[in-house]
Amino acid sequence: MSRMDDILENVAIDAWADGFTRAPGQANAPHESDAELGELAQAPEQYLAITIDTVAEEIAAGLYRDPFTMGWVTVMATLSDLAAVGADPLGVVVSTSVPQESDAAFIDGVRRGMEEACRSVGTFILGGDVNATPEVSLTGCAIGTVPRSAARTRLGIRPGDAVFLTGPAGQGNALGLVRLAGLPDDLFPEERYRPSARLAEGRALRGHATASMDTSDGVLTTLDQLARLNGRGFVVGCDWPVLLARGALGVCERTGTPPWMMLAGPHGEFELAFIVPASAVEPFLNEAPGIGLNPIRLGTVTDGEGITLVVPPGRRVDIDMASVRNLLVTAGSDLARYLDELGKLGRSWGLE
Amino acid sequence: MSRMDDILENVAIDAWADGFTRAPGQANAPHESDAELGELAQAPEQYLAITIDTVAEEIAAGLYRDPFTMGWVTVMATLSDLAAVGADPLGVVVSTSVPQESDAAFIDGVRRGMEEACRSVGTFILGGDVNATPEVSLTGCAIGTVPRSAARTRLGIRPGDAVFLTGPAGQGNALGLVRLAGLPDDLFPEERYRPSARLAEGRALRGHATASMDTSDGVLTTLDQLARLNGRGFVVGCDWPVLLARGALGVCERTGTPPWMMLAGPHGEFELAFIVPASAVEPFLNEAPGIGLNPIRLGTVTDGEGITLVVPPGRRVDIDMASVRNLLVTAGSDLARYLDELGKLGRSWGLE
Numbered sequence: 001m002s003r004m005d006d007i008l009e010n011v012a013i014d015a016w017a018d019g020f021t022r023a024p025g026q027a028n029a030p031h032e033s034d035a036e037l038g039e040l041a042q043a044p045e046q047y048l049a050i051t052i053d054t055v056a057e058e059i060a061a062g063l064y065r066d067p068f069t070m071g072w073v074t075v076m077a078t079l080s081d082l083a084a085v086g087a088d089p090l091g092v093v094v095s096t097s098v099p100q101e102s103d104a105a106f107i108d109g110v111r112r113g114m115e116e117a118c119r120s121v122g123t124f125i126l127g128g129d130v131n132a133t134p135e136v137s138l139t140g141c142a143i144g145t146v147p148r149s150a151a152r153t154r155l156g157i158r159p160g161d162a163v164f165l166t167g168p169a170g171q172g173n174a175l176g177l178v179r180l181a182g183l184p185d186d187l188f189p190e191e192r193y194r195p196s197a198r199l200a201e202g203r204a205l206r207g208h209a210t211a212s213m214d215t216s217d218g219v220l221t222t223l224d225q226l227a228r229l230n231g232r233g234f235v236v237g238c239d240w241p242v243l244l245a246r247g248a249l250g251v252c253e254r255t256g257t258p259p260w261m262m263l264a265g266p267h268g269e270f271e272l273a274f275i276v277p278a279s280a281v282e283p284f285l286n287e288a289p290g291i292g293l294n295p296i297r298l299g300t301v302t303d304g305e306g307i308t309l310v311v312p313p314g315r316r317v318d319i320d321m322a323s324v325r326n327l328l329v330t331a332g333s334d335l336a337r338y339l340d341e342l343g344k345l346g347r348s349w350g351l352e
Numbered sequence: 353m354s355r356m357d358d359i360l361e362n363v364a365i366d367a368w369a370d371g372f373t374r375a376p377g378q379a380n381a382p383h384e385s386d387a388e389l390g391e392l393a394q395a396p397e398q399y400l401a402i403t404i405d406t407v408a409e410e411i412a413a414g415l416y417r418d419p420f421t422m423g424w425v426t427v428m429a430t431l432s433d434l435a436a437v438g439a440d441p442l443g444v445v446v447s448t449s450v451p452q453e454s455d456a457a458f459i460d461g462v463r464r465g466m467e468e469a470c471r472s473v474g475t476f477i478l479g480g481d482v483n484a485t486p487e488v489s490l491t492g493c494a495i496g497t498v499p500r501s502a503a504r505t506r507l508g509i510r511p512g513d514a515v516f517l518t519g520p521a522g523q524g525n526a527l528g529l530v531r532l533a534g535l536p537d538d539l540f541p542e543e544r545y546r547p548s549a550r551l552a553e554g555r556a557l558r559g560h561a562t563a564s565m566d567t568s569d570g571v572l573t574t575l576d577q578l579a580r581l582n583g584r585g586f587v588v589g590c591d592w593p594v595l596l597a598r599g600a601l602g603v604c605e606r607t608g609t610p611p612w613m614m615l616a617g618p619h620g621e622f623e624l625a626f627i628v629p630a631s632a633v634e635p636f637l638n639e640a641p642g643i644g645l646n647p648i649r650l651g652t653v654t655d656g657e658g659i660t661l662v663v664p665p666g667r668r669v670d671i672d673m674a675s676v677r678n679l680l681v682t683a684g685s686d687l688a689r690y691l692d693e694l695g696k697l698g699r700s701w702g703l704e
Contacts (some may be wrong), residue, residue: 005545013482015456016448019463023443023476036479038442042497043394049479052445052493056485090390091375093404095491096368100684104367111371124375126402127388131366135486141404141493145394324679331453 003305004031006322010228010331019041031229033153034084034214037146046145051081063179063267063337066190067106070138076197078140079121080214080270083202086152087144091126092118094140097133110138111320121199126236150206150275153214155212158228159234159277159303161210164295165271166201170248170262172269177251177261180335188251195269203276204291212274219243219263219298220263222273223307224321236299238311243296245269260309260351261342264319266328273298309351355580355657356383358674362580367422383581385505386436386566398497401432408489414686415531415619418542419458422490423465428549430492431473432566432622435554436505439496443478444470446492449485459658462490473551502558503624506565509582511655512630513562516647517623518553521571522600522614524621529609532687540603547621556643557626560636564626571595571615571650574625574701575659576673588651590663597621612661612703613694618680625650645676661703669701 004010010031017030025039035051057076064070075092083087094114098107118124123142172195174188198214205212211230215222223234240259241249248262248345274295276284288295302308309317323345327337331338346352356362358649362383369382377391387403407416407426416422434441446466447671455691470476476492524547526540557564563582567574575586592611593601600614625664626647628636640647654660661669675697683690698704 009482015459016480016482019467020477021467021471025474025477026443026478028479030479036443036445038478040395040442040497042398046402047496048442050443050445050493051493052447052482052491053481054449054491056449056483056489060485067510075645090400090516091378091388091402092451093388093402093493095493096402097408097489098408098680107367108371111368115373119373119425122639124376124378125372126378126390127380127382127404128368129405129491130361130368131406131408133412133487137406137408137449137485137489139404139481139491140649141402141445141447143400143495145401152517175617221616260593294687307597329452 007228008242008326013042021329026154027151028153032155034081035087037085037151038111046149047148047151048142049082049085049087049146050141051078052139052141053077053081054137054139056135058267063176067109068113069190069193070136070187071110072117073196074138074140075114075117076195076270077124077216078142079199080216081198082142082144083150083198084212084214084272084314085146086150086202086206087146088203089123089142089144089199091124092140093126093129094138095131095138096128097131099134100132114260121197152209152212153312154211154229155225156210157226157232157275157301158277159232159301162276162278162303163223163234163298163301164274164276165298166198166221166293166295167271168243168296169215169269169271170244171195172267173262173265174248175216176252176265176267177257177339180339187254188247192247197270201272201293204293205291208217208280209274209276213224215268215271215273218265218268220307221325222267222319224325226273227305227307233302233304233306233308234299235308235310250296258346258351264324264342266276295327311351318328318352319349354510356567359580360678362573367535374584377504380505384507387439389437389503397500397501399503401434401437401439401496401498402493403430403587404493405429405433406489408487410619415528416542419461420465421542421545422488423462424524424546426490426492426592427466427469428547428622429568430494431475431549431551432498432568433685434494435550436504436566437498437562438502438554438558439463439498440555441496441551443476443496444492444494445478446480446490447482447483449483449489451486451488454483454588457622473549478530504561504564506563506581508562508576508617509584509627509653510629511584511653512515513653514630515575515586515630515650515653516626517571517650518550518645518647519623520595520597520648521621521623522596525570525614525617526600526603526617528617528619529603529613529691535607537567539606540599541631549622550624552644553624560632561628564624567620567625570620571625572659572673573618573677576677579657579659580626585654585656585658585660586651587654587660587662589649590661601691610698610703612698616676616694627653663703669674669703671701
């Protein structure tokens with residue numbers, strides 16, 4: 001059994017993907033890239049990048065109450081996949097499924113969220129499909145182009161390489177915790193959750209980063225997937241005030257939540273985790289401010305397996321991300337149980 | 353009030369589309385094209401064509417029971433929009449939302465439907481997204497390219513132009529009738545509903561057809577939308593054995609259903625309705641067999657408004673398609689009532 005198959009979500013994806021014939025000229029296989037990269041005969045130096053994402057589970061779980069958030073995240077989630085491969089967006093098409101009885105304010109909220117998300121990163125909704133369904137389900141599909149020589153996948157990670165984040169993370173799990181634990185809204189107001197697709201950063205990383213993946217499923221799931229795909233491991237230095245966004249750190253401090261949970265939960269944001277080869281780290285860090293980057297050093301690639309956290313003041317903790325990730329499936333729709341079990345796992349590893 | 357706004361579905365689409373900033377370089381405005389047509393800087397003689405479609409309402413309404421049909425239609429529906437604009441497909445991405453407890457046979461059925469639909473027209477599933485939701489919802493997004501000089505929209509229709517179909521129609525409404533009226537399955541077995549996107553025909557029509565639109569919402573809705581968009585009307589010659597697919601005609605004969613309902617209902621197939629200028633009809637019909645086309649003459653564009661059917665043996669019947677199309681919304685989820693009201697409308701116009 002490969003290590004990819006230890007993750008129930010990967011198995012669920014393969015149940016679909018294994019039956020599809022690969023397209024000639026597609027640069028990536030399943031799992032290997034945030035966006036699909038295909039050749040374009042009429043523009044032989046480019047890849048067309050395309051990706052699709054549905055926002056429905058988050059809405060059903062009650063994470064988003066404001067329709068603006070629903071629309072915003074739908075657009076940003078798909079654009080974030082373009083950012084990961086280093087593509088320039090051409091635009092987004094959306095398919096919206098909302099109950100027939102939805103009022104105008106609800107539709108207007110979702111629509112404004114989509115429009116403002118596009119505006120904030122300089123792209124456009126090109127068109128879409130409108131459906132009436134009992135549950136809200138919003139799908140975005142972003143397309144873009146990236147020079148073939150600059151396209152990044154999730155592959156090509158070697159021991160000693162450095163792993164960075166484009167910015168502090170944890171906002172997604174902060175909101176998730178507040179919702180799932182039924183904590184007061186003002187601990188992390190929903191309107192603070194406006195994660196942006198790192199398109200400019202994704203472009204700036206062309207020629208610098210050898211691989212990247214967004215943190216939409218949480219930072220540690222991102223690293224775990226990169227580790228499994230490449231047969232490597234990571235050591236992550238847990239300098240919480242540097243790694244965690246202020247709002248996420250604040251939730252931890254005010255609720256006594258262990259900070260690792262802000263990276264371990266499944267509800268992320270749209271930072272990029274990216275890899276820089278060991279020999280290129282110093283020149284990259286020198287150039288970074290000039291190309292609009294403020295990278296956060298997350299850790300180092302190892303030739304081992306799995307993820308080791310180095311928590312203050314320097315204790316090494318091996319975490320079992322398969323147990324963490326599979327909780328999402330085994331806990332089913334019982335999200336309170338998910339949270340409880342996640343806390344237990346952490347305590348079993350001494351993460352308090 | 354414009355005539356487009358007489359249709360509740362158009363109003364519902366505008367509630368979304370009116371709030372979105374138009375992309376520079378997009379060739380079509382909302383409603384004007386089956387697929388969005390955008391400029392591609394790296395290939396200046398091409399448009400990128402992109403389109404998204406969700407199959408959920410049909411499944412909730414019980415039209416499809418076989419997961420293979422669900423997957424097949426998801427892929428064909430989005431590819432059909434590429435066919436309408438005359439594009440060559442690059443591939444399809446899919447987002448699948450199925451209940452967590454779905455068994456392997458269900459997933460395998462949907463997946464095979466998607467894969468076989470792609471194979472049958474020579475394209476590929478490039479990738480996608482997998483979600484767990486209470487209701488089944490399947491979204492396909494197809495991308496392709498079309499030479500700018502050959503791209504078709506729904507616009508540019510003049511009085512005297514001829515309107516054709518790429519093939520006989522009515523299969524979608526035949527299945528719809530069997531399901532909604534609770535008739536025996538063998539009147540129109542679901543496995544007979546395997547409508548194909550007319551990609552080859554869409555390409556062959558480059559340089560011949562000035563406008564086109566697929567029949568996914570039924571032939572008369574297609575014509576009505578073309579009429580409203582262009583401020584024109586249509587006269588349609590109702591030679592039922594020629595216009596209707598054999599299975600659809602058979603359902604009419606065996607159930608006493610008026611044949612017009614096979615064109616008027618909202619569940620179509622993926623033929624193309626296309627326009628040929630009056631002066632080009634004869635050369636087009638001469639060339640058609642050589643380029644793989646077997647066009648069916650549907651009627652003629654008028655400078656009036658609305659749609660007139662000419663039913664055997666030659667009686668002219670003006671039909672009010674706004675009433676027909678809006679029934680879908682006003683009847684809500686009461687599909688038996690929809691069917692009943694549609695029959696009543698037809699009888700009020702003498703269509704039995």
